[in-house]
Amino acid sequence: MDIISQVKKITREAIANLYRTEIEETSIQVNETKPEFEGDYTVVLFSFVKLLKKSPEILGNELGGYFVQNHPSLFSSSNVIKGFLNLSISDKYWISFLQKNFSDNNFGKKEKTNHRVMVEYSSPNTNKPLHMGHLRNNFLGWSVAEIYKANGYDVVKTCIANDRGIHICKSMVAWLQFANGATPESTGMKGDHFVGDYYVKFGNEYKKQTDELIAGGMSKEEAEKEAPIMKAAQQMLVDWEAGKPDVIALWKKMNGWVYKGFDETYKRIGSDFDKIYYESDTYILGKNLVAEGLNKGVFFQKEDGSVWIDLTAEGLDQKIVQRKDGTAVYITQDIGLAVNKYEEFKNELSIYVVGDEQNYHFKVLKLICQKMGFPSADGIFHLSYGMVELPSGRMKTREGTVVDADDLVDEMVAIAQQHTEELGKVKDFTEDELKELYDTIGLGALKFYLVRVDPKKRMIFNPEESIDFHGFTGPFVQYTHARIRSILRKEKIGENNAILNQASLLKLEKEVIRELEKYHAIIVQACEEMNPSVIANYAFGVAKIFNSFYSEHSIANAETAEKKQLRLQLANFTAIVIKSAMELLGIKVPERM
RNA sequence: GGUCCGGUAGCUCAGUUGGAUAGAGCAACAGCCUUCUAAGCUGUGGGUCAUUGGUUCGAAUCCAAUCCGGAUCACCA
Structure with a gap:
């Protein structure tokens, strides 16, 4: 049990024993003691003052006495300032904690359970x-999955490939009209970029055609409907759903190019999935469920044949779930997918990592699933994250300000290489080792x-x-790891722990241990909040405090043999x-850099 | 217009769910490499926590109103 939990438990115990009053542990507030006061952890007393009718001073002293008297192996002393009871943890406790855990690679993680969670992320469109x-x-998705694993969950990582729909037809139409049979092979391009170019071409041609129609006297709305290339795309979608062979063949060919490109990128960034779903499989199931919902009276049909759900009672609007021409819309396939996933994995929680622009969509999806009575409905959770913007504002396809993932990775790796070469610390590395290090x-x-x-917040990417x-930064944390490993390659950690029993701790030694002790609570918190930034902030905090310790005290040339052992253990821990925290973020740490 | 989200140092972000004098990084300035990796460490300056009111022992945190920014309310996905 972590120390803060122990302090809460003992506080409850003390109040029960001293004052015959039962309180909830959740009502007890325990903080880390601010550096300007003496102590490690602080119990806030104000909330008990009224309940127990005692002054904070007296209450604090009585409780403090109880802590030190009844749990002397844990607490060495206490003091009361205003309404705060500051408790000092004994060096002995810290040292035995260090000895118990310093070589445990699974430190902080929970035992495996059979609770199953599904995390869906990435979910690309196969047109760019x-x-x-x-x-x-x-x-985010990959990290949340790892964080759940560290909390003992059985995790299924999934991805939905948005591989069909009007947007896919757009790039297909443009390819037919403009490519003259060009392929990624014939042009030497990565497949996803190749197809993306035709999606852009569609947009340009569409704009040209609508402009011409407007110039010819048509209204904007009408022109957008009547542009021949748009009509061609819509017809292609109908043909696709009808299974027209040449359309299906073209679709398979172009998607194949895209997947090949995606595979490269995923491999590069270390993303992977246990199960990939394809919208082209799930949308049929979605359409069947629409028919079922129509029978149940969850949906209703308008005169033109389109199918809707009325959510005005829930404070939302009416939402279309199937077009008048019978084709599926975006949410249709998501209904199918929700059922599909649950039938296959029986997961109690289904996390969707999707941008906050789709908050409304997921609210509707969950409501629909609940109204349909799906067992998976209540487990649907939208992990909504904010858009990434540039200092100049949002990325816009039309203005060409979209930062391409492959380019960005290349650029970062190139900068890593440049810094590494300037510092010249790994001149003896082989080509392969260097390449791996630059990637890392x-x-x-x-x-x-x-x-x-914090995922919820939109963020600015400042190049x-x-x-x-x-x-x-990541490299700061990585560097701290490399420094430690450098020492541990040269120095042996002894087997005999007994010699440390009498040791006492310096301020920075204790602060490092105290920070490490928090790791388990951090893993729990990150999971509860579904928030990897908790881990990132923590990893940075650990590296920072260790670096302070490192520059202040020598490990290899410690004052005594005991101190050397203690510090080697501390460094190893x-x-x-x-390493463990960075792994939860999908980040590798090097032995040298 | 309706709904939802956000506003903390010049910039980018934390702030343990209501606790002590609001913290980091970057940028600026001043120091520290004959000692385990200086991608590091130490120090200085920098704040009306958008505004106003309320709730109470105590508010950046909770409530209300206002201002500013964003998302969404498509037979796009």
Whole structure:
């Protein structure tokens, strides 16, 4: 049990024993003691003052006495300032804690249970390459999955490929009209970028055609409906759903190009999935469920044949679930997918990592599933994250300000290489080792940068700031790890712990241990909040306090043999926790850098 | 217009769910490499926590109103 939980438990116990009063542990507030006061943890007394009719002073002294008397192996002393009871943990406790855990690679993680969670993330459209926003999504989703694993859950990582629909037809139509049979092979392009170019071409041609129609006297709305290339795309969607062979063949060919490109990117950024769903499979099930919902009276049909759900009673609007031409809309397939997932995995929680622009969509999806009476409905959770913007504002396809994922990764790795070469610390590395190191650092910097911010908040990607490898960054944490490993390659950690029994701790030694002790609580918190930034902030905190310790005290040349052993254990423990925390973020840590 | 989200140092972000004098990083300035990796460490300056009112022992945190920014309310996905 972590110390804060123990303090709460003992506080409850003390109040029960001293005052014959039962209180809830959740009503007890325990903080880390502010550095300007003496102590490690602080119990806030104000809330009990009224209940127990005692002054904070007396209450604090009585409770403090109870702590030290009844749990002397844990608490060495206490003091009361205003309404705060400050407790000092004994050095002995810290040292035995260190000895017990310093080589435990699973420290902080929970035992496996059979609770199953599904995390869906990435979910690309197969008509254009991944961009920076997808990277935030991938890193978040992957990390949340790892955090759940660390909390003992059985995790299924999934991805839905949005591989059909009007947007896919757009790039297909444009390819037919403009490509003259060109392929990724014939042009030497990565497949996803190749197809993306035709999606852009569609947009340009569409704009040209609507402009011409408007110039010819048509209204804007009418022109947008009547543009021949749009009509061609809509017809293609109908043909696709009808299974027209040449359309299906083209669709398979172009999607194949895209997947090949995606595979490369996913491999590069270290993203993977246990199960990939395809919208082209789930939309049929969605359409069947629409028919079922129509029978149940959950949905209703308008005169033109389109199918809707009325959510005005829930404070929302009417929402279309199937077009008048019978084709599926976006939410149709999501209804099918929700059922599909649950039938296959019986997961109690289904997390969707999707941008906050779709908050409304997921509210509607959950409501529909609940009204349909699906057993999976209540477990649907939308992990909504904010958009990634540039200092100049939102990324816009039309203005060409979209930051491409592949380009960004290349750039970060190149900067990692440049810094590494300038510092010249790994001149003896082989080509392969260097390449791996550049990837580790470049991707580490990128991932950390995107994951260190609270997911809920939209964030600004500042290119200049992102290439800084100092301070609150991935490379800073990686560097701390490399430094420790460097020492541990030269020095042996002894087997005999008994010699440490009489040791006392210096301020910085204790602060490092105290920080490490928090790791378990951090893992729990990150899971409860579904928030990897909790881990990122913590990893940085560990590295920072260790670096202070490192520069102040020598490990290899410690004052005594006992101190050397203690500090080697401390260093080893720190390296393990850094490595473990960074792994939860999908970031590797190097042995040298 | 309805609904939802946000506003903390010049910039980017924390703030343990209501606790002590609001913290980091970057940027600026001043120091520290004959000692385990200086991608590091130490110090200085920098704040009307958007505004106003309320709730109470105590508010950046909770409530209300206002201002500012964003998202969404499509037979796009």
